[in-house]
Amino acid sequence: MLAHDQDSLKRTPLHSLHVSLGGKMVPFAGYDMPVQYPAGVLKEHLQTRASAGLFDVSHMGQIALWPKSGRIEDAAGALERLVPQDIVAIAPGRQRYAQFTNADGGILDDLMVANFGDHLFLVVNAACKDADEAHLRANLSGDCAIESLEGRALIALQGPKAEAVLAKFCAEAPAMKFMDAGPHEVAGIQCFVSRSGYTGEDGFEISVPSSDAERLAKMLLDNPDVLPIGLGARDSLRLEAGLCLYGHDIDTTTTPVEAALEWSVQKSRRSGGARAGGFPGADKILTHFDNGASRRRVGLRAEGRAPVREGALLFAHDTGGAPIGQVTSGGFGPSLSAPVAMGYVPTNLSALGTKLFAEVRGQRLPLAVAAMPFVKNTYKR
């Protein structure tokens, strides 16, 4: 394990709560974060699928884009210069998954964009947030005031009991649908609540002023249906849900088409659409849409019990031949009690059921291209 200087790590507003709950703290994206609590990754994972889990995701970046004109469509139109998504069409009170792309069609970061009526609310990855903010300032300052919401924590409440738990503190929560987002009072605290998450389960993400974060987290954790969940289970949950982890499954070398994220690019931004192109790397990304890409992110299920992890090389045959691809995320899926992975393969080997081999400790283990999500999602649509 790499030695780290704990003093140089940032802390979220829930840091002391994590420590008091017995969290095993590790460095992650510059923060001292809980990888697990005493229950352990396996139980925390299963708890989230069966009941409810509380996650501190305050390390992620929260950014407000305020239109200088006062018209939300101007902020939305400006943001469309940086992402291949239809931002103008996001209705007030709704949010959408998006990617910042670069001139080569690669992905600089993935993010959530919500329309809060008079401004856009963005949630970006912790490791990318400084670069994202600089990118926004460099490109959108003419149209938008860019406000980094440093004073807010972000708490995710995920799992089948999340709705019932949150309803005790936020009467509007049960009426929200998947990807609804907006300002709501939670336990009397002014929060931003979205019905979304990173687990494949129904659930909510709650942006709360840092000064109230611990009080709110404790209120939620007081419910016997809720346990604190660390980054370890967050990763196994999102992997089973088939969701990309930035820097692993997507990065500056993968286009949204290669990453199998076509669903996230609306027709209005594709060739022939009302606002086709006009985002960084549009030429390459639209070519991938029109003609296909040569490789594709796929789900992989192993035949055996051995987890196939990030970095494992993929082969078309059990002996010989050059690698045809690589695993970008992989591990053990506690809900399936089996290994699950995702990785990039040539498009002609990406059909469901295609037999492949992964090299693990010098052995080629058989696996097959499999549909994602690996575990059926339970979003409330």
Next chain:
Amino acid sequence: MTTTLYTSDHEWLAIDGDTATVGITDYAQQQLGDVVFVELPKVGRSLKKAEAAAVVESVKAASDVYAPISGEVLATNDALAAEPALVNSDAQGKAWFFKIKIADKSELGGLMDEAAYKAHTA
């Protein structure tokens, strides 16, 4: 009469004559968390001290288990394939990994007794 010795890498060895039974310590399983997969060496393999002999995987990560001494693998614990969680529930009992024929008894001299291992993990 068996004697149990420990390595600084958190393996235990129960020495019985020329045979050593090897596993990972309770401290090691606590550090690893929930074990979901164990890969064991083939019976008959000749292990050299400090070479990777087995692999133990948690949800999070894979960790090598090194041969604490040199010798031939005499038997492996098939129960771990069906129930890797035995490593968490009974690390220093039912969850032994493999038995090895001790090739060089002088290698045992570098190992710790229980008191020394307790101090090592304190």
